[in-house]
Amino acid sequence: MDRRLLAVTWTLAAAAFLWGCPATSDDDSSSTPAPATENAYSYPGDYALELLTDDTYSSIEVEVDVMEGALPTAEAETAFQEALDTLTEFMGMLCNKPGGVTVMPFETIPAPADKTEFTIEDVNDLEAQYRDTYWHDTTMVLYFLYLNGHSDYDDEEAGTAVVGYAYHGTSMAIFMETVNAKAAALRPVLLKTVTVHEFGHQLGLVDNGIPMQVAHDDPEHPPHCDNSKCMMYWLNNGLSLLANLVSGEIPDFDDNCLLDIAAAGGKDARGLTQPN
Numbered sequence: 001m002d003r004r005l006l007a008v009t010w011t012l013a014a015a016a017f018l019w020g021c022p023a024t025s026d027d028d029s030s031s032t033p034a035p036a037t038e039n040a041y042s043y044p045g046d047y048a049l050e051l052l053t054d055d056t057y058s059s060i061e062v063e064v065d066v067m068e069g070a071l072p073t074a075e076a077e078t079a080f081q082e083a084l085d086t087l088t089e090f091m092g093m094l095c096n097k098p099g100g101v102t103v104m105p106f107e108t109i110p111a112p113a114d115k116t117e118f119t120i121e122d123v124n125d126l127e128a129q130y131r132d133t134y135w136h137d138t139t140m141v142l143y144f145l146y147l148n149g150h151s152d153y154d155d156e157e158a159g160t161a162v163v164g165y166a167y168h169g170t171s172m173a174i175f176m177e178t179v180n181a182k183a184a185a186l187r188p189v190l191l192k193t194v195t196v197h198e199f200g201h202q203l204g205l206v207d208n209g210i211p212m213q214v215a216h217d218d219p220e221h222p223p224h225c226d227n228s229k230c231m232m233y234w235l236n237n238g239l240s241l242l243a244n245l246v247s248g249e250i251p252d253f254d255d256n257c258l259l260d261i262a263a264a265g266g267k268d269a270r271g272l273t274q275p276n
């Protein structure tokens with residue numbers, strides 16, 4: 001496989017092309033692509049079982065990169081650390097990982113000059129440049145990139161902004177300019193919610209990597225839960241969080257989502273108090 005293909009932007013067409021491309025005789029590597037390559041052509045939910053069960057991977061590590069300027073105040077840094085703590089608690093609660101779940105100390109990456117709007121191609125390029133770790137041995141690895149900027153998916157006319165998204169099977173991006181534009185009191189819960197929500201997509205929710213035990217998908221906004229109080233409700237990617245922001249608490253995963261996780265080989269967290 002031509003290594004230059006790594007630079008191909010993330011599109012359905014490119015992915016279809018790559019998967020359809022047979023290994024060539026001048027390719028000495030094994031038929032299993034290197035993790036970085038495999039991840040670059042994967043989709044959220046593709047590694048749900050690797051994350052939920054201990055069949056192949058007994059632990060999870062999370063690599064976190066933060067763009068310079070994304071955490072402009074001490075309060076922002078505190079809220080950010082709390083969001084990572086909450087993520088760690090949810091990983092421990094939902095994933096069968098006897099070897100443990102660990103968020104590594106975050107690294108600061110440079111901010112591109114004069115750039116505040118990021119496309120999915122930009123996000124891919126940043127991951128290719130700065131991500132250090134992919135799954136290895138018995139450790140599954142997730143990657144969070146917190147950008148100092150906003151997404152080009154924002155729609156000013158409609159008044160909507162995307163706070164974050166999961167874009168590959170182990171990769172998530174959060175747009176801190178959008179978080180930091182909210183009132184200070186609202187930022188911590190927004191940051192926690194979007195971080196855990198995107199992680200939920202990597203667990204295969206909803207009906208996007210693990211099967212539903214009870215129909216609870218939202219056909220208008222796949223792959224999301226139809227319960228407006230659930231962590232996996234579509235607006236919890238940050239388009240609107242009014243109810244939660246008022247309460248100051250992040251939403252729980254509802255029983256339908258927790259049942260899917262348990263049935264797929266994750267932990268059964270139904271009835272347990274969820275982190276907040």
Ligand SMILES: [Zn+2]
Nearest residue numbers: 197224234237
């Ligand atoms: Zn979502």
Ligand SMILES: [Zn+2]
Nearest residue numbers: 225230254257
């Ligand atoms: Zn749900």
